[in-house]
Amino acid sequence: MYSKLQKAGGLTALCLMMFIVTLDTTITNIALPNITSYFSTTLDTSNWISTIYVLLLSVFMIPMAKVADQIGRKKVILVGLILFGAGSLACGMANSIGMLIAMRAIQGLSGAIITPIIVPLSVNLFGRERANQIVGIIGAFAAIAAAAGPPIGGLLIHLWSWHEIFFINVPVVIVTLILTIFCFHESYDMTISKSIDYAGIILLSIGLFLITFVLLKGYDFGWLSLRILLMSVGAVLALWLFVYLDLRRKEPLVEFKLFRDRTFLSSTLLYFTCGFTVVMSSVVFNFFLENVRGFSPLHAGNIIMISSIMVIIALPMGSQLGQKLNYRWVNVIGTILMAMGGLVLTQITYAMSNFTMIVDMAIIGLGFGLTSLSLVSAVQYIPIEKAGIASGMINAARQLGTCLGIALLVGILNNNVDNAKSAIKAEAYQHIRVTQVSSSVRHALDKNVENHTRQNSAAIRAAAKDRYRIPVPADSSNLKQVYEGEQKLVLGNVKIANSVNQLYAGTKRIRLVNKSARQLMIGTRDLAAKQKLMGEAVALEAQKHELQTLQNQINRSKHTELTLAFTKTFWIAFLFLTLMCPVAFWTDKWHKSE
Known part of the structure; x- marks a missing residue:
């Protein structure tokens, strides 16, 4: 009875560890706009909140795996959990962007301590026979956490604030610490020396x-x-x-000989690809939803959440197929599905429906869930005493895949967006040149295109109300005929006014007639003035319509160019994922006796 409780508690602890460490690689991305605004900083600065975490997670995972093998895995992971909890609490309480980035560094370092020790602890608790099944369950939580970061972050921000995306880790860490203390025994890699390189x-x-x-x-x-x-x-x-x-060295820090096993090498490359895919779906696509489509973090998170749901479905299904048949085909199908999801993303349009985006997220989530089982196929033939360093190497590969994804996809996206902005400006200037507006309005429009601010937008509204040199309505305007009719009335009224003036001048000696002529003259003048104002009002209305048309043209250009910037980026992701598909064939052996 105690053994069953111990194993259940141990598995819960391992899953929670993997979940919170992986969750923090993607949950902050959706909160960056809010954090940037909160600290009144720039997006370049706040991007370090995500960057520093992934950076230190990638750098220290392999060294920490080796240190844990040498001095004791249980004591090292307890230190890592305490640091992670303290770092999370400090992140939520940070009163400056510098402090937040520094505490994220603590989180990254502690995550690098925790992650590689999870697999050897599971092997030590459950034995080699059940290790693949347990690692598959833990890998499932990692995949779910990676995909669930944006929706969970969006929900927490919607209900409370960005601080809660860090505070949520604290109670989880406390529970995990208690379970770890009571459910695990100390373990080492007895095949290596205790000297630290x-x-x-x-x-x-x-x-x-x-x-x-x-x-x-x-x-x-x-x-x-x-x-x-x-x-x-x-x-x-x-x-x-x-x-x-x-x-x-007789006792190398990194077991390079593990790469002689083609299943380990191929599976490591696929797990690397999983890290890359997270950036494609949870980072780049999230940018499209929030920054181009204007979705709220919660709305964007709800769409991306579909991939998390499909991961939950795919992992147990893939695990069963892998254990009964072969992990090769699970990984092959998963990689192909991820590539297909990337291909669908290359076809996005500004008006793409929520349903289409949800279907695409489902395809990517299903593929991501199946391919995440490469974590299992990587370690299934590795000697039990090398599980720690092997886990460190393959998990480091996933983080490096995330780094490559950020460098390649976000970098290319930023470059594409800069080019799109230049194209949008050029098209805006062209539209302004042919738009029938006053010179003052055109000048204000030019300034606003060059530097879009509230002040320049207000200047456009003020210039649009100015009655000086209002242009004639364009030939294509529905108000052209109304304006021309008003002008004819004005000309006719001018003729009448001239005739009345002559009548008034000729009837000065006839007092009664002269008085009536004077009243008629005043009336025709008032009518002429009102007709002139009416003509100006028609011209102003026509100018307003021109501005609305111009705004629609610029918006269409903006939406088209920015969407194109994303589709070009997704083509790069699709090509990379397609190139990785053949690698999946070597992630397992044709026969277990090989």
């Missing part, structure tokens, strides 16, 4: 930090900038020196 850890950390930073910030600083070039050279040198020295 500090030089190797430093070289590997520096190399991974530099290469990850280059991937994440290459577009921001410029790929050919001195900073990026120096970091790239530094990354290559640090990693080369690390590999050179590590291959000559």
